[in-house]
Structures are given as C-alpha cells and as structure tokens.
Amino acid sequence: MSFIGKLFKQSTTVAMMGGLVFMVPYWWVEAGGSVGHDGMVLTFLWIALILIFAKMSGLIERLGQPSVLGELMVGVLLGNLALLGVNVFEPIKTDIYIMFMAELGVVILLFQIGLESNVKEMTRVGLTAFLVAIAGVVVPFLLGAYLIGPFLLPGLDTNTYLFLGATLTATSVGVTARVFKDMGFLHSKESQIVLGAAVIDDILGLIILAVVTAIVLVGGITLTEVTFIFFKAVFFLGSAIILGKILAPYIGNVFSFISRGVGMKFALAFSVGLVFAYLAHLMGMAPIIGAFAGGLILDDVTFKRFRKPEFCDELEDIKNHTSQKTKIEVEKVIDHYEHKHVEDLLQPVGQLFVPVFFVFTGMSVDLTTFADTAIILTAIGLTLVAIFGKLVSGFVAGKGYNKWVIGFGMVPRGEVGLIFATIGLGLGVVTDGVFSVIIMMVIITTLVTPPVLAFLFRHSKVS
C-alpha cells in the first residue's frame, strides 16, 4: 500500500500551501522530518526523552550535587553519543521546537526566580551588587584585553584582544540561579547580590559591545552614544519595575473582575513574565532579565482578590469546627499555600520547560573541541583568568558576605559570552582558533560552577 503512503506525503504539502497549515495531515503521514507536523509529533518524543533523562540525572543529588549539573551532563552525553556512532539523538540539536522550548524554559526559570525574590531584598544589597558587577566587568576585561590575551595568543590584532576581553566580562545568570534554587539558597544575601549584579552586567554588556564594535568599525564611539545606550536600558528597567510595582495591584483587580479563578491567576502571572521578556528584548536586553523583573513586581497584593488553592476551601470548612489549636495550625497551612500559590502553579510548567533548556545547553557542548592539546592549554589559561577575574568581584562585596560564593556565582559565561564571540567572528576580528578557545572557556565555566558552588555551600557559611 505504499501508493497510499506516497499520496499522503504529497497531499501534506498541498495542504500546507492551502493556508490551513495547522489543521493538516500529521495524521497519517509517517514521522521523519524536523519541521511541519511530522516534526511536531517527533518533538513530542524528544520532549518525553529529555524529561525522563533529566529526572533520572537527578540521582546526582544523592552525591550532594545540584540537579542542574545532572541535566547539563545528560545533555553533554546525548549531544556527543554520535562520537560513538549513536546518531539517534542528533536531530534534537536542530529541532526548532526544542530550541523554542529551551528559550522559553530559561525565561520561565528567571521569572520563577523573580517571583521568589522581592524588590526590597534586592535594593538592600543594591550598592554591593553594583560594585560586584563593575569589578566583574572591569577586571576580566583588563586581564583579557591587555594581559592574558597578548600573552596566550601573541601576534594577533589589538581589536581581537579587545573582543577577548569583552567576552570575559559576560555573566550568564541561568546556571547560577538554578544552583541557588536547587540547593535552597535563593534567599541568601549572596544570591540576591549575584542576581542584582547579573542584571547590572546585562546593561554593562550592552555598552561594552557597542564600544568595542564601534572601535573595530569606526575607531571609536562618542560619549553621547554610550550614555544613550546606558540610559535607555536603565530607564527601561527602572521604570518597568517602579511602574509595574505601582500598577500590579490595579491590574490584578481589573482582571479579577473578569474572573477570580485559578486559570486567570495563572494566565495573568505568566503573561506578565512573557510581556516583560519581550519588552526587555525590544530594549536590546536579554529576555531573561525582563522575565526576572516581571517576577519581581508580582506579589501577594497583585493576586489578593483571586481564588486560593482549591484545597484551602475544604480546610476553611474544617477550620471552622475544630479546637482552637488545630484551627491555628490549619490557618497557617492555608496562609502558607495561598502565599505561594502562583509559584506552585508555575512549578509544573517550569518542570516541563526548564530541563529542556539545560539538557539542550549540554547538548551544544561539542567534545571534539577538546581534541587539540595546544588549544586546550590556551583554553585552560583563559578559563583560569575568567574565573580569577570574577572571583575578584566577589572580594569587592566586602565584609559579611561569602565572597567565594558571590565570586563563583558570577563565573558562568554561558550564552552571553558566546554572543560576544560570535559578533566578533562576524566582524572578522575573532579568528576561528580564538573562537574555539572562547567556546571551551564558556563550556568549562558553565560546567565547573555547579559542583564548586555545591562544595562552597556545604563547607562554608552562607547568610
């Protein structure tokens, strides 16, 4: 009956062109492609695999490691099985729906972390976070551009060293935030400082990129231009947080007139995160920074007119005809779960999307990059500088904080470092060799942070 199979294939295409794209024949066409309906159904399988593998990797928690390390390692494994001739997972790397879920995953993670944080706690450590951010940008840049760059990679163009320095300034907060969350230290002062510094670093990153790009292209940039970039970002973030904080309760009230239900509560919260992610992107910042800010402005007051978790109704009933002591305890349970209802609603969504991000990140690690000894040695040198530069920023935090935790929290370069390198590649100032070295530095800083932070949490005091 292959004639039927062929036909269906054919008619799929026809249908796609008919403008009725969504309604069409994934139905009886065999799986295979990576875009279109076949691809969608195949993606369902990938999601299931990623979820199960990610949760299995949670075994690493029994070794005292944060589960994010397990997810990254599962990703590295899946992404490099092709080296052993197992190609079955390769399509995941180019699956656009998985990419989308990964992107949304890290946005949801930072939104969740924003929800669990609050503006007051953040502003209390604001100045420290600012100093940490500045030091974490200046020291790595100077070391990279003027010391270790010319030393490790002699004979290259000055602009190349500039980009290398710029790459070292980046802070990618996803991994660190997840480690803090995994290990229950999200409310430590150190965590607040790192999160705050990461937000500030994102703004500084915009400026650095503009400056080095301008130097490469036209030899320089005016102070007015730098100031404009700076104020645009600061103004956006500041006004978004202040306005959001003021308006959130009113928005909550307005929507509660339409529905006080849990569905609306969830939709409203989630939408705020997404809209902020989008606005940040429009302002030239990372969507995750916007999502974090969106989470920050939402609190109990926003949702005070919405329904409590369902089981609270039943507990209210019980509360009303029991002893005084039990009544107080039941009330405590109700209050506790009402307080964190939005966070609880987001948890399953996070459990679906967030592992996709970390497994996918792990998958983008190409172990063959580590085959060349000369490049490896250079990369190790660069990585040490990358770590040292950010550790210095931890020491800027001053007394009363665990400097090592702050310093190492700033270490992962993640996607932000790669963006710098990629733009440098596009400008022709970053060579292929330098690009490889940078990628390795990004990989190592990302993979090394979770176990080091876990070690620090166990063996030193964190406030």
Added chain:
Amino acid sequence: MSFIGKLFKQSTTVAMMGGLVFMVPYWWVEAGGSVGHDGMVLTFLWIALILIFAKMSGLIERLGQPSVLGELMVGVLLGNLALLGVNVFEPIKTDIYIMFMAELGVVILLFQIGLESNVKEMTRVGLTAFLVAIAGVVVPFLLGAYLIGPFLLPGLDTNTYLFLGATLTATSVGVTARVFKDMGFLHSKESQIVLGAAVIDDILGLIILAVVTAIVLVGGITLTEVTFIFFKAVFFLGSAIILGKILAPYIGNVFSFISRGVGMKFALAFSVGLVFAYLAHLMGMAPIIGAFAGGLILDDVTFKRFRKPEFCDELEDIKNHTSQKTKIEVEKVIDHYEHKHVEDLLQPVGQLFVPVFFVFTGMSVDLTTFADTAIILTAIGLTLVAIFGKLVSGFVAGKGYNKWVIGFGMVPRGEVGLIFATIGLGLGVVTDGVFSVIIMMVIITTLVTPPVLAFLFRHSKVS
C-alpha cells in the same frame, strides 16, 4: 547608531550558521521575523496575548456557555480583524511555535481527559460506543455520497461525492471533550460513549480514507488491505492499553527508585502521554487518540510510591493530634488530593497550552468564505446533513442515554474533516468550490456544538 544595529543583524546570521544556533543573538537584535530568535521572543508576546484574551473570553461562562466557545470566538475575532484593517495579529497565523503549542495543546487536553477517564467505565459502554461510531460513519457517508452531494452539487464526478461523504464521517473529539470538561459532565455515560466512539471513529477513518483514495487512484482496494489497516490500528490500541495497564505500576515502581519526588511524578506522567501520542502517529492514527489512551492507562496504582502533594505532609502532622472527627475530615482531604495529584500537576500546563489550540483553531476561520450566498446555502445544506447524520448515531445508543447529547457530541468535524478534504484536493477530486463548502461545514459544526451542548445539559437529563 544604526551601524551597530546592522552589524548585529549581520552577525546573527553568521552565528546561526555556526551550528551554535540556540546560544545566539536574540539578545540585541530587534524583533520582527517569525522564525529564529526574534520570532521566538515575538512568540512570547503572542502567547501572553492569547492567554489573556482566552481568559477574558471566559466571561461567556456567565451566559451559561462553556469557556471553549469563548476561546473559539476570540480566535475568530483575532483572525479576522484584518478585514477591518487591523493586521497586527496576522503573524500569529503563520507562527510555527504557536502552531506547535496548539498541537501539543490538544494532545495535552486529550491526555488530561484520558487521565480523568478509566478503562472500566469505558468498556462498560463499549458496545454502545461501537454502534454509535458505526452509525455515525455509515449514515453521513451514505447521505453525503449518494443523496445530498449529487443533489446540492450536481454534475460533479462520482469520486468527488465519495470524498464529500468521507468528509462527513469524521468525528473531531477535541471540542466536545472540552465542553464536557467545562460543564462538569466528563463522567456522564454520554461522555464516555462519545469518547469511545471517537476512538473507534479514528480507526474507521483510516479505513475509509484508504478505501476512497484507492478507488480514486486504482479503482478499488482489496479486502486484505482493508483488513490489514483495521487490524494494525486495533492491535496497536488494544495492545497499548492492555500492556500499558499491566506495565504501568511496574514502570511507576522502577522510576520511583530513582526519585519519589513530584518532579519525577510529573515527568513520568507527561512522558507517557507524549510517547503514546507519538506511537499512535507512527501507526497512522491521530496523536490525540494516543494521548487519550496514555491517560487511560495511568491511575493511582502507577504513582502509589511517589510523594503526595506537599501540603499533605503538613496535614498529616495536624491529623495526628486532633479530635477523631477532624482527623477523618483531614484524611478525606488528603486522600482526595493525593488521588488527583497528577491531574492537578497537569492543570497549569493545560492552562498554558490548551487555549492556544482553541484560539488558533478559531483564527483559522476565514469569515470571507461566507461572502458568497450560493456557497453559503450549499454549506448550510451540507451542515444540516452533517448534523442530522450524527444525530442518527445518537439514537442508535438505545434507551437510558440522552440521545441528543451523544448525537451532538459527535457533530464537530474539526481538523479530521479538513484532512479528508485536503487529501481530496491533493487527489484532484475535490474542487475549490467543494473545498470551501466543506470548510464552512467544518466551521459551523465546530462553532455550533458548544452552545447546543450547553443548552442540552441545562434542559435535559444527563446520567
């Protein structure tokens, strides 16, 4: 500073080609495209809009209508605002990530409905469901192919009438299932019958499509071929459900050794749904049928070793030092929420994805199709036959059931009807005019079902 903007655009492309697609510059590139990182961030905005509009449309519940009708209508509105010159929502229609979320949404919906159903209840109405399914296929087919087709659209090829009849046999269970769920009748016998009949219809649909396609192409099909298609589908579904039912508890136990946590519980359940959706697709069936079967095999036993909802621990504490009466009540609450824990975990995920499906379905309704009076009249005639044909199937159900609810539950043709039409178009037997008429029939049957079912639920007895 437009030179910087231009540069970033340029380097985005470079980065995309570098194989590091995911890690790259959505960061500082302006929004605009519909694929790639810009598109992803723009999609975040669409998701937020869809969620908020969908929840706002929930106001329709105050008129006694199921909320799915509101979501469909919001979709129709957003999808046709271009007629009034408002083009801003047009990109949603071709946003591949939104399409993916819609696909996943209806899969999640049917998985949720499978979770809430159980095999025993289903088999109890099995024979009735089978009779309903058969009647709901035979009557519309005969009416469409031999009576109303030649009458309403005279002078066309016999094969065209065959395809028209085939189109009328389809049952699209998404809309009906959602109405049953919205209005709290998911456990009624009528609901079980319609769900069962929809599963059987999916198998019959495979056969009908194979037969009519073969007639068009080679003039006929052998009984062996028909039997093969039939048994492949029946064998898959049957063995999946039986094997799944037997193995589920063991799978649950194995994974509980790795982690008893809520994260694993969620991942395991969700993965079963996705894997079954994929397997159904491999067998040539609709993924939603697989997802439904996946939900059906999971029950309390599968998850008995996993952790209860978090608040249950606190309630256990309270239970242990209170009066006997309160103790019993608290226990009831614990049991109730432990029982439906997996469903509760899936709820926020459903709240995120399911509205995307219905709003998107609504958006694919093109109101301009209704501009031609002659076509409209033909479409209305066809729609009446479509409704009448399925109502007959309700009357086959026999005594003790609400025949009207069953009949109308079978009415929506949705995507399944369109698939038939599209394949006919690809074969050249369905003309553009016939295609328009079919689309209108699909639209009307989909939009008319929710209010009619709501009316029936309020004004007649449902068991």
